[in-house]
Amino acid sequence: MDKILVIVHTEADGGLGKAAFETVGAAKSLGAAFDLGIIGADVAAATNLLAGCGAASFFGVSGAAFGQSRYATDAAAMVALVKAAGAGIIIAPATSRLARVAAGAAQRLGGRADTQVTALEVKDGTPLATRWFYRQRMTGSLTRTGQKPWIITLAPGSFIPWQGAPGEATVTTVPVEAAARTEVVGIEAPSADQQTIRPDAEVLFVAGAGWTKKQADGAVKAQDASSLILGFLNACKASLGSSKSLVDLSGEGHSVLPFLTHLHQVGQTGATPRHPKGLATCCHGEEPHVVGWRFITERRAVNLDPNCGWARGKADVLYVADAFAVMKRVNELLTA
Ligand SMILES: Cc1cc2nc3c(=O)[nH]c(=O)nc-3n(C[C@H](O)[C@H](O)[C@H](O)COP(=O)(O)OP(=O)(O)OC[C@H]3O[C@@H](n4cnc5c(N)ncnc54)[C@H](O)[C@@H]3O)c2cc1C
Secondary structure (H helix, E strand, O other), X not given: OOOEEEEEEOOXXXXXXXXXXXXXXXXXXXXXXXXXXXXXXXXXXXXXXXXXXXXXOEEEEEOHHHHOOOHHHHHHHHHHHXXXXXXXXXXXXXXXXXXXXXXXXXXXXXXXXXXXXXEEEEXXXXXXXXXXXXXXXXXXXXXXXXXXXXXXXXXXXXXXXXXXXXXOOOEEEOOOOOXXXXXXXXXXXXXXXXXXXXXXXXXXXXXXXHHHOOOOOOOOOHHHHHHHHHHHHHHHOOEEEEOHHHHHHHHOOOOOOOOOOHHHEEOOOOEOOOEEEEEEEOOOOOHHHHHHHOOEEEEEEEEOOOOOHXXXXXXXXXXXXXXXXXXXXXXXXXXX
Protein backbone atom coordinates (compact mmCIF):
# COMPACT_ATOMS: atom_id res chain seq x y z
CA MET A 1 0.00 0.00 0.00
CA ASP A 2 1.11 3.58 -0.60
CA LYS A 3 2.49 5.49 2.32
CA ILE A 4 -0.33 6.89 4.46
CA LEU A 5 -0.26 10.34 6.04
CA VAL A 6 -2.91 11.52 8.49
CA ILE A 7 -3.30 15.31 8.54
CA VAL A 8 -5.10 17.08 11.38
CA HIS A 9 -5.16 20.62 12.72
CA THR A 10 -5.21 22.12 16.19
CA GLU A 11 -8.22 23.86 17.70
CA ALA A 12 -8.16 27.40 19.08
CA ASP A 13 -6.90 26.15 22.47
CA GLY A 14 -3.99 24.26 20.91
CA GLY A 15 -5.64 20.88 21.50
CA LEU A 16 -7.37 18.58 19.04
CA GLY A 17 -11.04 18.19 18.14
CA LYS A 18 -12.97 14.90 18.18
CA ALA A 19 -12.72 14.65 14.39
CA ALA A 20 -8.91 14.55 14.65
CA PHE A 21 -9.04 11.52 16.97
CA GLU A 22 -11.61 9.88 14.67
CA THR A 23 -9.24 10.33 11.73
CA VAL A 24 -6.41 8.67 13.61
CA GLY A 25 -8.78 5.84 14.59
CA ALA A 26 -9.78 5.37 10.95
CA ALA A 27 -6.16 5.31 9.76
CA LYS A 28 -5.19 2.76 12.42
CA SER A 29 -8.09 0.51 11.42
CA LEU A 30 -6.44 0.05 8.02
CA GLY A 31 -3.67 -1.89 9.75
CA ALA A 32 -0.88 -0.22 7.79
CA ALA A 33 1.95 2.06 8.92
CA PHE A 34 1.17 5.76 8.80
CA ASP A 35 2.76 9.15 9.48
CA LEU A 36 1.06 12.08 11.13
CA GLY A 37 1.04 15.74 10.08
CA ILE A 38 -0.31 18.51 12.30
CA ILE A 39 -1.07 22.12 11.36
CA GLY A 40 -1.38 24.82 14.03
CA ALA A 41 0.12 27.88 15.66
CA ASP A 42 2.00 25.61 18.07
CA VAL A 43 1.66 21.89 17.45
CA ALA A 44 3.64 20.55 20.42
CA ALA A 45 0.70 19.99 22.79
CA ALA A 46 -1.48 18.43 20.11
CA THR A 47 1.32 16.15 18.90
CA ASN A 48 1.88 14.93 22.44
CA LEU A 49 -1.82 14.01 22.68
CA LEU A 50 -1.24 11.64 19.77
CA ALA A 51 2.24 10.46 20.82
CA GLY A 52 1.05 6.92 21.49
CA CYS A 53 -1.09 6.50 18.40
CA GLY A 54 1.50 4.44 16.56
CA ALA A 55 2.45 6.94 13.85
CA ALA A 56 5.90 6.21 12.45
CA SER A 57 6.86 9.90 12.10
CA PHE A 58 5.34 13.20 13.14
CA PHE A 59 5.49 16.25 10.89
CA GLY A 60 4.35 19.72 11.91
CA VAL A 61 3.60 23.00 10.17
CA SER A 62 3.50 25.69 12.81
CA GLY A 63 3.60 29.45 13.31
CA ALA A 64 1.06 32.17 14.07
CA ALA A 65 -0.24 32.14 10.48
CA PHE A 66 -1.23 28.47 10.82
CA GLY A 67 -3.27 28.96 13.96
CA GLN A 68 -6.13 30.35 11.91
CA SER A 69 -8.31 28.92 9.20
CA ARG A 70 -7.19 30.57 5.98
CA TYR A 71 -7.25 29.01 2.51
CA ALA A 72 -3.77 30.12 1.41
CA THR A 73 -1.94 28.94 4.51
CA ASP A 74 -3.92 25.73 5.07
CA ALA A 75 -3.57 24.62 1.43
CA ALA A 76 0.15 25.37 1.44
CA ALA A 77 0.56 23.49 4.73
CA MET A 78 -1.26 20.43 3.42
CA VAL A 79 0.85 20.35 0.25
CA ALA A 80 4.09 20.75 2.22
CA LEU A 81 3.18 17.95 4.65
CA VAL A 82 2.36 15.54 1.82
CA LYS A 83 5.66 16.30 0.11
CA ALA A 84 7.66 16.03 3.35
CA ALA A 85 6.16 12.62 4.16
CA GLY A 86 6.25 11.41 0.55
CA ALA A 87 2.73 10.06 1.08
CA GLY A 88 0.47 8.55 -1.58
CA ILE A 89 -2.66 8.35 0.59
CA ILE A 90 -3.70 11.24 2.81
CA ILE A 91 -6.48 10.92 5.37
CA ALA A 92 -7.87 14.09 6.95
CA PRO A 93 -11.04 15.05 8.82
CA ALA A 94 -13.69 16.90 6.78
CA THR A 95 -13.68 19.77 9.25
CA SER A 96 -14.63 23.10 7.68
CA ARG A 97 -10.94 23.98 7.75
CA LEU A 98 -9.51 20.97 5.92
CA ALA A 99 -12.55 20.23 3.74
CA ARG A 100 -12.08 23.67 2.22
CA VAL A 101 -8.51 23.04 1.07
CA ALA A 102 -8.46 19.29 0.31
CA ALA A 103 -9.42 19.62 -3.37
CA GLY A 104 -7.05 22.55 -3.93
CA ALA A 105 -4.17 20.71 -2.32
CA ALA A 106 -4.88 17.62 -4.46
CA GLN A 107 -4.86 19.80 -7.57
CA ARG A 108 -1.51 21.35 -6.66
CA LEU A 109 -0.04 17.91 -6.00
CA GLY A 110 -1.42 16.47 -9.23
CA GLY A 111 -3.57 14.06 -7.24
CA ARG A 112 -7.26 13.55 -6.47
CA ALA A 113 -9.54 14.20 -3.51
CA ASP A 114 -12.59 12.30 -2.30
CA THR A 115 -14.62 13.93 0.42
CA GLN A 116 -16.99 13.11 3.30
CA VAL A 117 -16.04 9.44 3.38
CA THR A 118 -18.04 7.49 5.97
CA ALA A 119 -16.31 4.08 5.88
CA LEU A 120 -12.79 2.99 5.05
CA GLU A 121 -11.39 -0.51 4.63
CA VAL A 122 -8.58 -2.26 2.78
CA LYS A 123 -9.37 -4.31 -0.29
CA ASP A 124 -6.75 -5.90 -2.54
CA GLY A 125 -4.04 -4.00 -0.67
CA THR A 126 -5.52 -0.57 -1.25
CA PRO A 127 -8.06 1.56 0.64
CA LEU A 128 -11.71 1.27 -0.33
CA ALA A 129 -13.60 4.44 0.61
CA THR A 130 -17.37 4.57 0.98
CA ARG A 131 -19.41 7.76 0.83
CA TRP A 132 -22.99 8.81 0.23
CA PHE A 133 -24.21 10.27 -3.03
CA TYR A 134 -27.34 12.08 -4.19
CA ARG A 135 -28.15 13.67 -0.84
CA GLN A 136 -27.57 10.58 1.26
CA ARG A 137 -29.79 8.35 -0.87
CA MET A 138 -27.21 5.86 -2.04
CA THR A 139 -23.71 4.84 -1.13
CA GLY A 140 -20.80 4.15 -3.42
CA SER A 141 -17.42 2.59 -2.68
CA LEU A 142 -14.40 3.69 -4.61
CA THR A 143 -10.70 3.22 -4.85
CA ARG A 144 -8.04 4.92 -6.91
CA THR A 145 -4.99 3.50 -8.59
CA GLY A 146 -2.57 5.61 -10.56
CA GLN A 147 -4.07 8.88 -9.35
CA LYS A 148 -1.79 9.84 -6.52
CA PRO A 149 -1.63 11.40 -4.04
CA TRP A 150 -5.16 10.50 -3.03
CA ILE A 151 -6.62 12.83 -0.38
CA ILE A 152 -9.53 11.36 1.54
CA THR A 153 -11.54 13.50 3.95
CA LEU A 154 -13.65 11.72 6.57
CA ALA A 155 -17.14 12.84 7.61
CA PRO A 156 -16.99 13.74 11.31
CA GLY A 157 -18.95 11.35 13.51
CA SER A 158 -18.41 8.33 11.24
CA PHE A 159 -15.40 6.66 12.88
CA ILE A 160 -14.47 5.53 16.38
CA PRO A 161 -12.01 8.04 17.86
CA TRP A 162 -8.55 6.76 18.79
CA GLN A 163 -8.00 6.82 22.53
CA GLY A 164 -4.66 6.61 24.25
CA ALA A 165 -2.43 8.22 26.83
CA PRO A 166 -0.52 11.37 25.88
CA GLY A 167 3.25 11.16 25.67
CA GLU A 168 6.10 12.98 24.07
CA ALA A 169 6.54 12.87 20.33
CA THR A 170 9.41 14.20 18.27
CA VAL A 171 8.12 16.46 15.52
CA THR A 172 9.89 17.23 12.27
CA THR A 173 9.09 20.86 11.47
CA VAL A 174 8.16 21.44 7.85
CA PRO A 175 8.88 25.01 6.72
CA VAL A 176 6.09 26.61 4.68
CA GLU A 177 6.12 29.95 2.89
CA ALA A 178 2.60 31.11 2.15
CA ALA A 179 1.29 34.58 1.39
CA ALA A 180 -1.28 35.35 4.08
CA ARG A 181 -3.13 38.12 2.29
CA THR A 182 -6.34 37.36 4.16
CA GLU A 183 -6.27 38.55 7.72
CA VAL A 184 -8.54 36.86 10.22
CA VAL A 185 -9.53 39.69 12.54
CA GLY A 186 -11.72 37.67 14.88
CA ILE A 187 -14.49 35.17 15.16
CA GLU A 188 -18.09 36.11 15.79
CA ALA A 189 -19.85 33.17 17.33
CA PRO A 190 -23.01 32.99 19.38
CA SER A 191 -22.62 32.10 23.05
CA ALA A 192 -22.89 28.41 23.93
CA ASP A 193 -26.57 28.81 24.88
CA GLN A 194 -27.47 30.64 21.67
CA GLN A 195 -25.62 28.10 19.54
CA THR A 196 -28.33 25.48 19.15
CA ILE A 197 -26.78 23.38 16.37
CA ARG A 198 -24.53 21.04 18.35
CA PRO A 199 -23.10 18.26 16.15
CA ASP A 200 -21.61 16.40 19.12
CA ALA A 201 -24.82 16.31 21.17
CA GLU A 202 -26.27 13.00 22.35
CA VAL A 203 -29.79 14.00 21.30
CA LEU A 204 -31.26 15.77 18.27
CA PHE A 205 -34.47 17.61 19.14
CA VAL A 206 -36.59 18.41 16.10
CA ALA A 207 -39.35 21.02 16.19
CA GLY A 208 -42.11 20.80 13.58
CA ALA A 209 -44.70 23.28 12.35
CA GLY A 210 -47.27 21.95 14.85
CA TRP A 211 -45.66 24.12 17.54
CA THR A 212 -47.01 27.22 15.78
CA LYS A 213 -50.44 25.85 14.83
CA LYS A 214 -53.76 26.48 16.57
CA GLN A 215 -54.09 24.09 19.48
CA ALA A 216 -57.17 22.36 20.89
CA ASP A 217 -58.35 25.54 22.62
CA GLY A 218 -58.11 27.49 19.35
CA ALA A 219 -55.07 29.51 20.42
CA VAL A 220 -51.59 29.73 18.87
CA LYS A 221 -48.97 29.28 21.60
CA ALA A 222 -45.69 30.30 19.99
CA GLN A 223 -44.45 31.88 23.21
CA ASP A 224 -45.06 28.67 25.19
CA ALA A 225 -43.49 26.65 22.38
CA SER A 226 -40.43 28.87 22.48
CA SER A 227 -39.85 28.48 26.20
CA LEU A 228 -40.53 24.72 26.17
CA ILE A 229 -38.09 24.09 23.31
CA LEU A 230 -35.35 26.34 24.70
CA GLY A 231 -35.94 24.93 28.19
CA PHE A 232 -35.31 21.42 26.91
CA LEU A 233 -32.25 22.46 24.90
CA ASN A 234 -30.70 24.27 27.83
CA ALA A 235 -31.43 21.44 30.25
CA CYS A 236 -29.85 18.64 28.22
CA LYS A 237 -27.73 20.48 25.65
CA ALA A 238 -29.48 18.74 22.77
CA SER A 239 -28.96 19.91 19.21
CA LEU A 240 -31.91 21.67 17.58
CA GLY A 241 -33.33 20.67 14.22
CA SER A 242 -36.47 21.75 12.41
CA SER A 243 -38.83 20.67 9.68
CA LYS A 244 -38.89 22.69 6.47
CA SER A 245 -42.43 23.90 7.12
CA LEU A 246 -41.43 25.52 10.38
CA VAL A 247 -38.36 27.36 9.09
CA ASP A 248 -40.23 28.43 5.95
CA LEU A 249 -42.86 30.16 8.09
CA SER A 250 -40.43 32.93 8.96
CA GLY A 251 -40.15 33.82 5.28
CA GLU A 252 -43.91 34.09 5.06
CA GLY A 253 -44.16 36.52 7.99
CA HIS A 254 -46.07 34.18 10.32
CA SER A 255 -45.62 33.97 14.05
CA VAL A 256 -42.44 31.92 14.35
CA LEU A 257 -39.79 30.74 16.71
CA PRO A 258 -37.05 33.36 16.30
CA PHE A 259 -34.15 31.03 17.12
CA LEU A 260 -34.80 28.82 14.07
CA THR A 261 -33.01 29.39 10.77
CA HIS A 262 -32.74 27.41 7.56
CA LEU A 263 -29.49 25.98 8.94
CA HIS A 264 -31.64 24.00 11.39
CA GLN A 265 -33.64 22.31 8.63
CA VAL A 266 -33.27 18.54 8.61
CA GLY A 267 -34.21 16.58 5.53
CA GLN A 268 -33.86 16.12 1.81
CA THR A 269 -33.14 19.80 1.22
CA GLY A 270 -31.66 20.32 4.67
CA ALA A 271 -29.08 18.69 6.89
CA THR A 272 -28.40 15.03 7.68
CA PRO A 273 -27.04 15.25 11.22
CA ARG A 274 -25.51 12.36 13.16
CA HIS A 275 -26.68 11.76 16.72
CA PRO A 276 -27.27 8.62 18.81
CA LYS A 277 -30.87 9.67 19.57
CA GLY A 278 -33.53 11.90 18.06
CA LEU A 279 -36.85 13.25 19.32
CA ALA A 280 -39.28 14.82 16.86
CA THR A 281 -42.07 16.99 18.24
CA CYS A 282 -45.05 18.45 16.37
CA CYS A 283 -43.49 17.23 13.16
CA HIS A 284 -45.47 15.00 10.81
CA GLY A 285 -42.59 12.75 9.77
CA GLU A 286 -42.98 13.03 6.01
CA GLU A 287 -40.40 11.29 3.86
CA PRO A 288 -38.59 14.43 2.64
CA HIS A 289 -38.00 15.30 6.30
CA VAL A 290 -37.26 11.80 7.62
CA VAL A 291 -34.65 11.16 4.94
CA GLY A 292 -32.50 13.59 6.95
CA TRP A 293 -32.74 11.21 9.93
CA ARG A 294 -30.70 8.54 8.17
CA PHE A 295 -27.89 8.74 10.71
CA ILE A 296 -30.03 9.04 13.85
CA THR A 297 -29.71 5.71 15.59
CA GLU A 298 -32.77 5.73 17.89
CA ARG A 299 -35.80 7.74 16.78
CA ARG A 300 -38.75 8.86 18.86
CA ALA A 301 -41.57 11.27 18.07
CA VAL A 302 -44.41 13.02 19.84
CA ASN A 303 -47.45 13.71 17.69
CA LEU A 304 -51.20 14.07 18.28
CA ASP A 305 -51.91 12.13 15.10
CA PRO A 306 -51.66 8.31 15.42
CA ASN A 307 -51.48 8.13 11.62
CA CYS A 308 -48.58 10.53 11.17
CA GLY A 309 -45.53 9.46 9.18
CA TRP A 310 -43.60 8.43 12.30
CA ALA A 311 -46.25 5.76 12.99
CA ARG A 312 -45.55 4.20 9.61
CA GLY A 313 -42.25 2.60 10.43
CA LYS A 314 -40.23 5.83 10.60
CA ALA A 315 -39.78 5.96 14.39
CA ASP A 316 -38.83 3.37 16.99
CA VAL A 317 -41.30 4.88 19.44
CA LEU A 318 -44.22 7.23 18.76
CA TYR A 319 -45.90 8.93 21.69
CA VAL A 320 -49.42 9.89 20.59
CA ALA A 321 -49.68 12.90 22.86
CA ASP A 322 -49.73 16.68 23.09
CA ALA A 323 -46.11 17.81 22.77
CA PHE A 324 -46.84 20.92 24.87
CA ALA A 325 -47.84 18.69 27.80
CA VAL A 326 -45.08 16.13 27.22
CA MET A 327 -42.26 18.66 27.00
CA LYS A 328 -43.56 20.60 30.01
CA ARG A 329 -43.32 17.43 32.09
CA VAL A 330 -39.98 16.39 30.57
CA ASN A 331 -38.51 19.80 31.42
CA GLU A 332 -39.85 19.57 34.97
CA LEU A 333 -38.16 16.20 35.37
CA LEU A 334 -34.91 17.46 33.84
CA THR A 335 -34.69 20.45 36.15
CA ALA A 336 -35.98 18.71 39.29
C1 LIG B 1 -38.70 18.54 -2.87
C2 LIG B 1 -39.06 18.65 -1.43
C3 LIG B 1 -38.06 18.75 -0.49
C4 LIG B 1 -38.39 18.85 0.87
N1 LIG B 1 -37.37 18.92 1.78
C5 LIG B 1 -37.67 18.94 3.10
C6 LIG B 1 -36.66 18.97 4.09
O1 LIG B 1 -35.46 19.00 3.79
N2 LIG B 1 -37.01 18.97 5.40
C7 LIG B 1 -38.33 18.96 5.79
O2 LIG B 1 -38.60 18.97 6.98
N3 LIG B 1 -39.31 18.95 4.87
C8 LIG B 1 -39.01 18.95 3.54
N4 LIG B 1 -40.03 18.95 2.63
C9 LIG B 1 -41.40 19.20 3.14
C10 LIG B 1 -42.03 17.98 3.76
O3 LIG B 1 -42.61 17.18 2.75
C11 LIG B 1 -43.12 18.39 4.76
O4 LIG B 1 -43.98 19.31 4.15
C12 LIG B 1 -42.59 19.03 6.06
O5 LIG B 1 -41.59 18.23 6.62
C13 LIG B 1 -43.76 19.16 7.02
O6 LIG B 1 -43.34 19.80 8.18
P1 LIG B 1 -44.03 19.51 9.58
O7 LIG B 1 -44.14 18.06 9.78
O8 LIG B 1 -43.32 20.32 10.61
O9 LIG B 1 -45.48 20.22 9.40
P2 LIG B 1 -46.93 19.62 9.26
O10 LIG B 1 -47.00 18.68 8.10
O11 LIG B 1 -47.82 20.80 9.26
O12 LIG B 1 -47.14 18.75 10.56
C14 LIG B 1 -47.37 19.31 11.82
C15 LIG B 1 -47.61 18.16 12.77
O13 LIG B 1 -47.72 18.68 14.07
C16 LIG B 1 -48.63 17.85 14.78
N5 LIG B 1 -49.08 18.60 15.95
C17 LIG B 1 -49.78 19.76 16.01
N6 LIG B 1 -49.95 20.14 17.28
C18 LIG B 1 -49.38 19.19 18.05
C19 LIG B 1 -49.23 19.02 19.46
N7 LIG B 1 -49.72 19.89 20.33
N8 LIG B 1 -48.55 17.93 19.89
C20 LIG B 1 -48.04 17.02 19.03
N9 LIG B 1 -48.16 17.13 17.70
C21 LIG B 1 -48.82 18.21 17.22
C22 LIG B 1 -49.70 17.56 13.76
O14 LIG B 1 -50.40 16.38 14.12
C23 LIG B 1 -48.89 17.38 12.49
O15 LIG B 1 -48.56 16.03 12.29
C24 LIG B 1 -39.73 18.86 1.27
C25 LIG B 1 -40.75 18.75 0.31
C26 LIG B 1 -40.41 18.64 -1.01
C27 LIG B 1 -41.52 18.54 -2.01
